Each structure stands twice: as structure tokens, then as C-alpha cells.
Amino acid sequence: MTLEQFAVFVGSSLRLATPLLFGATGEIVSEKAGVLNMSVEGMMLTAAFGGAYGSLVSGSAAVGLVIGIVSVVPVALLQAFLSNTLRVNQIVSGIGINILALGATTLAYREIFGARSSQLVDGFSTWVPPLLGQIPVIGRPIFEQVWIFYLAVALFVLVALGLKYTALGLALRAVGVDPKAANHAGISVTLVRYGAVTFAGLCSALGGVFISLGNIHTFTEGMTSGAGYLAITAVIFGNWRVWRMVGACLLFGAATALQFQLSPLGIEVPTAFLIMLPYVLAFVAVTGLVGRQTPPAALTLPFHAGK
């Protein structure tokens, strides 16, 4: 592999990791607050559709981005309402929402796009950062990315620092570890969790819009194809630590990128193995072979004030 080929590989790994990074950044906030938000997939898919629709009718990817984000708000509020107010089993509500989102986006796509289904819509433009982009040979292949890739990086850094160093981050973690004590300390567990799930929804929305407008510039049925589940997997694989989680996203992105890189190099690895790899790695992680898993203590446990 030449240096340039390697740079192309790194660039495409970063691109493929972007939706996972968005989804996982939101998911870790939600899980740190004690809510296993299983509906990342449905949220991404909704936003992918909303984004493509917005771009189709307005001709502008920026409008698409706004509509994609707005379209996820009701989904996020539904998830928050089910898991916090109604205390529904979080897995079940997530799966229900994912199925609903798949059905709703497929139906809306058929009805709205219909005959125009193969039409490309306005997508995001790429951006080459100064200095980094000027590195000879590897600069452009690696750093020339759709601009919201850099938004993903910035968002992640903010969340990582915010969780660790701010009062809000502390409150959030407290709610996820010991909601009762947090409640006694005057933190509204319900409010924090609603906020966390909504934030997860907004992050997932960015990931979803990235999938439809950042890359393919159109919508196809079920186009997120498991990216949301992979984002959740990255959080688990990262053992609920932000930096390990980023590592997981990059690893999963690289595994996907390898599918396109290995064959031209004459290396025959079954595609199925590469697609399966992230799940196998995550599974190995949860078996405790690479250190004990330490999820937030109150993860998936609904909070019952006054009980």
C-alpha cells in the first residue's frame, strides 16, 4: 500500500465513522444519565429522510439540515416520555420506535419522492482545513471532508469536556449512577433525563443528515442500515468512556472502509467478516475478556420519585 492509498483509506475511515461518532456522542450522554436509548437507529433514519426531504423541496442542504434536526424532536420526546414518564422497558420502546421510523420513512419516501426516487438533492460541500490540508500527499485525502465532519469532532470534544468538568456533566452522571441521591440533592432526575434523551436525538439527527446529505445526496429506504446500533455498540465497546468510545467509532469506520480497500489490493477477506467485525469486537468487550464492563449503575432503570 502506498502512502497515498493509505491516506485515502484513513480519509474514508473518518467519513464512515462520522455518523457513528454523532450517534455515539449523543448515546453516551443519554446512557450516562441512565437511559439506554435504543432508538438511535430510528432517530437517524428519521433525520436522514427529513434532511433529504428538506433539501428536495428547498434546493438547499442547509434547509435540509434544519428540517432533519426538527423532524427528530418528536421522536426524541416520544422516547423520553416512554422511558421516563411511563417507565416503559427501554429496549422495547426503542425497538418499537425503530420499527415505526422504518415504516414511516419508507411510506413517506414512496409517497413524496415517488417517481423522483433516484433524483439527487443538494448535499453538503466539502471543506479542506488550512495547514492540515496542505500537508503534501496525505493532506487532502485525509482532511478534505464534508464540513459537518468537523462539527462532529467539535461536538464530541465539547461533550467529553462537558461531562467531565461542568456542573451539568456532574449532575448528569449523578443521575445515571444514583438517581435517588441525585434527587435528594435537588436535581430533577426526570428533567435531566428528558434533556439527555433529547440531546441524544439531536446528535443522532446530525448523524442521520450526514448519511443522506453528506455522502449519497439522496434518501433510500432503511439507508442507515444499522449505523444506529453500531453507535450504541461503540458506547458499549468503549466501556462508557468517551475516548475509548471514539476509538471504537474509528475502528468500526476503518473496518467498513476496509471492505472497499482490500479487494483492489488483492487481499481476499470475506466481506461478511468485515461487516461482522464491529459486532464481534463489541461482543468480546461485553464478555469481559478485555476488562470488566462498568456501565452507569442505574442504566435502564426507570426512576420512581417517592419510592
Next chain:
Amino acid sequence: MSANAISPAGPSMWQSLIRNEIAVAFAAVLGALIVGLLLIVMIGVPLSDAIGAFLDGAVGSGYAIAASINRAAVFAAVGLGFIFANQANLTNVGGEGQIAMGGIAAAAVALKTPVADLPVGLAFMVPMLAAVIAGAVWGGICGVLKVKVGTNEVISSLLLTFIGIWLLYWSVQSTDLLRQPMTNTATLPETLEIPDATKLPALLDVAGPLNIGLVFVVFLAVIIQLALHQGVLGLRLRAAGLNELASRRAGIPYDRYVVLAMAVAGGFGGFAGAIMLQGDQYVLKDGFTSGYGFDGLVVGLLARGSSIGVVLGALFFGFLRSGGINMEMTAQVPSAVVVIIQGLVIIAIAASGYWLSRNEGKR
């Protein structure tokens, strides 16, 4: 607790109605169906056309009924496994992967061993048994992880689902595994058809494809009902699920019951894969699992621990799916409408648990 003191009058009719779980399930399904009908109106297909096509596909002919029931048998198998594990407060979301593993095992045994030469009954029973074992291992792993390292079974069974689905994909992509020999470039990535002797016998010749999967499932439903509600096994599973420490103190081998519960749930998933392969599809290919594992999960949830509930729910979804497919083919109603109905049913049923438990608290 204090609600009774405030309202000394007996529970209103509304309360007793909502307390009735069957009524809740019925209301959820009815509400979702109404939404479905509204969607059909919105997309501009005449309701009579849509409903006509739906009924045609679901119950319009002997063939349609048989196909719906075969499908229902698959959902019921997964659902029965789900309620068994759920008795111990375990949530098996791995039905889809267990179906995949069952399908792989049944196909491998049917195609790669001389099992077709066995006497008639054994020829289809052996692959089926292999499928049950494969599914049980896939589910049992989650139980072992739960008791050994405390891994949440939801997370492990979900990850194993993805692994199972891609293993199936792999096994039909590679001629070293189960893919049919490549005779030309157009050879599809799927297995050969399994030998006739390994296919499930038909239950009734007149009714088209109705196979004996149904008989197995009804039998299993009775067994599960008895096991969960009549004997000591059900009580012990429940005790283990309610309180690990207390059940251990009471001498119940908690670890063993958790592994057993997940292995049984997985075994039922594997069995579902076997009847899909041997009763209906006959070849293994990508997409074999068809989302039936998730449908079965929904059926199990709806049933709230009752075998009869599983069978009724499975029949409902079996007919719903068949009708939905025909609506898409003949009335141009996207089958996504059916997917939406399913999603709504899951959410509504799950949400209704809140009111059910609140009313129980008041009693």
C-alpha cells in the same frame, strides 16, 4: 395505596376494563389498525380496494390461510421462547439471530450429511434438532454471560443477533460453506434446495402449503403453559427473576435457571428457523430471517406471559403480514403501512403497562 381511601366507591367500569390485559392489547391493536386505515386513505387508495386485497392475501384462499398460519407458527415459536425467559425476568431480543443460527444448522445438516437417507420421520427431525441446539447455544451464551460476568442479556443477545445474521450471509456467500456450487457467474448466493425428505411433511394436502410446524407449536404452547403456570419450574423461574439473592437463599440454583431460561428461549428461536427453512423456504439465502425474530419478540411481549396470548398474537401478526404483502402487490398500498402498525402496537402495548401497573397498585 391512598387512592382507595379517597374514592371509596368500587373501581369504575373504565378501571376494570383497563385492568383487563386482553382489553388493553385489543385496544392497542385496534388503535394501530385505525391509524393504518387513515394512512391508506391519506395515500389515496380506496379503502374497499385495500381491505379487499388485505383479506384476499390473509384469508382469501386455502393457500393464503395456510401461508398465514405457517408464518404464525414461526412467530409463536419465538414468542413462546420469549415468555419462558421472561418468566425469569429475562428479555431475549435475540430471536432474529437465533433463527439465523437455526437456519444455518438445519441447512448444514440437511445438505452436508446423508440425513435424507434416514427413515421418513428422522430425515426432517434431525436437522430440526440441530437447529434447536444451535439456537439454544446462541441463547444460552447470553445466560452464561449474565451469571458469570453480569452482562445484560439484552445487550448480548442483540449483539449475537447481528453476528448470527452476518454468519448466515457469510455461509451463503462462500462455496466453502453452504453456497451452492458456482456453475456460472449468475449462480445466486444461496444454498441448494434441501432434499425432499428433509422438508416438513404437509399437514393437509387440500390446504396447500400448511405444514406440521403448526402441530409442533400447539404442542409446545401447551407444554410452556403447563411449565410456567402449573408446576414448580414456573415458580422457581419467577423467584429467580424477582430477586436473585432471595432465590439463592431459598435454595434455587439461580445460575442454572438463568442459563436454562435463555437456552430454552434460544432453542425456540432455532426451532423457528428450522420450520422456516424446512417448511416454507427450502433454501437459505441472505435475508432469510425476514424480521420474524422481531415479530416474535412483539408477539411474546403482547402475550404478557400467556401461551394462549402468544398463539393469538402470532395468528394476528401472521394474517397481518400476509394481508399486508398482498395489499402491496395488488392494491399499491406500501407494506410499510403494516410496519407502521406493528411499531405502533409495540409502543402502545409497552406504554399500557404503566396504567396496568398503576391500577394494580390501587387495588
